[in-house]
Amino acid sequence: MPTNREIAAFEAGIKLGALYHQFVGAPVSPKTAASMEQAIQESISLQPYVQSVQVKIDRKMLEENAFGYGELQGKMIFAQVEIDYKGEVIRARLEYDLDRDYPMMRLL
Amino acid sequence: MPTNREIAAFEAGIKLGALYHQFVGAPVSPKTAASMEQAIQESISLQPYVQSVQVKIDRKMLEENAFGYGELQGKMIFAQVEIDYKGEVIRARLEYDLDRDYPMMRLL
């Protein structure tokens, strides 16, 4: 039987995996990043056991293509979720790891 | 060689296909539908040759699951895009077709 803390960690993973794979690929620019951040936050906040979601898109990484916009990539996303499963509180983060050049997800 | 009007129609199709397959599956509820609509509009507006994008999520179709939220489905989305390719203006729409029970995309 998993512990409540393991379940909370599992739920945190679901949220970050969902957030990433739902929204990566969406067109985005410095002007539209704020509305994308808010939509992602509100959307993922609906999922079970979520206490809070913060999302920040790195404007500096947003490269403009030949048509003047960019695309949401995993490495541009900072996201932190807080899960409360039966009193067990877990926080997890998606954050670009420069050394590995990888959008790292981890428990805090 | 395609005509400019055919290219405009092609571009309109790209936008509706993108909009649909990028965002379908996202958690959504009556409370968060407005931020999702705005994010989709602003995101798709960035793509080439777009003059305007309107998106409306049908709140009445948003069924709450056991955890009190829903998921964006194609049939809930009304979307209209206006494309201008070298002066050729094309409008296209995604709208639920009740008779066919299908999220229909068509040129206006």
Place this chain on the structure above:
Amino acid sequence: MPTNREIAAFEAGIKLGALYHQFVGAPVSPKTAASMEQAIQESISLQPYVQSVQVKIDRKMLEENAFGYGELQGKMIFAQVEIDYKGEVIRARLEYDLDRDYPMMRLL
């Protein structure tokens, strides 16, 4: 500090969240379900700490629309992942919960 078992549970959650939100919305039919299952399995198997992934799409739930095909929905997917994080092995499952009418993800 999270335990290795909590990290394994977190990683399992990531995989199921990713699988769901990457592929839900894709056109699918009884004839194409097998290639979709295989692509999802192989794709998610690439992610860190995955030992195995099994995916089964419920053909009976695949309703044909007016154009003779369907769309992948969460409730059609049975998926099981096995994670090994530093020797801690965790299995998790996505499976339709009929009572709640919800595509339930849980640790086994």
Place this chain on the structure above:
Amino acid sequence: MPTNREIAAFEAGIKLGALYHQFVGAPVSPKTAASMEQAIQESISLQPYVQSVQVKIDRKMLEENAFGYGELQGKMIFAQVEIDYKGEVIRARLEYDLDRDYPMMRLL
């Protein structure tokens, strides 16, 4: 009223937009590229008026991250669709444009 040829062009756009935004972001590697190509081809082939779909993922562009795999990006995808709408046949292509560093979609 749009011509049948404009509608065929519109339908071609839908398919390429769908293909791109459904599958970009999926984990992929040289070993799994073939099953992803097949799943995408079969999936998009189901959509209305499609005569054929060819998909090729550029293995040379597939960079391995710190965990030994990559992610499907638009610029890696070569895709060609053939649409037949009431006898009007249109072919369209998604192909990386090196000069613009952009995954270009165009009518042939």
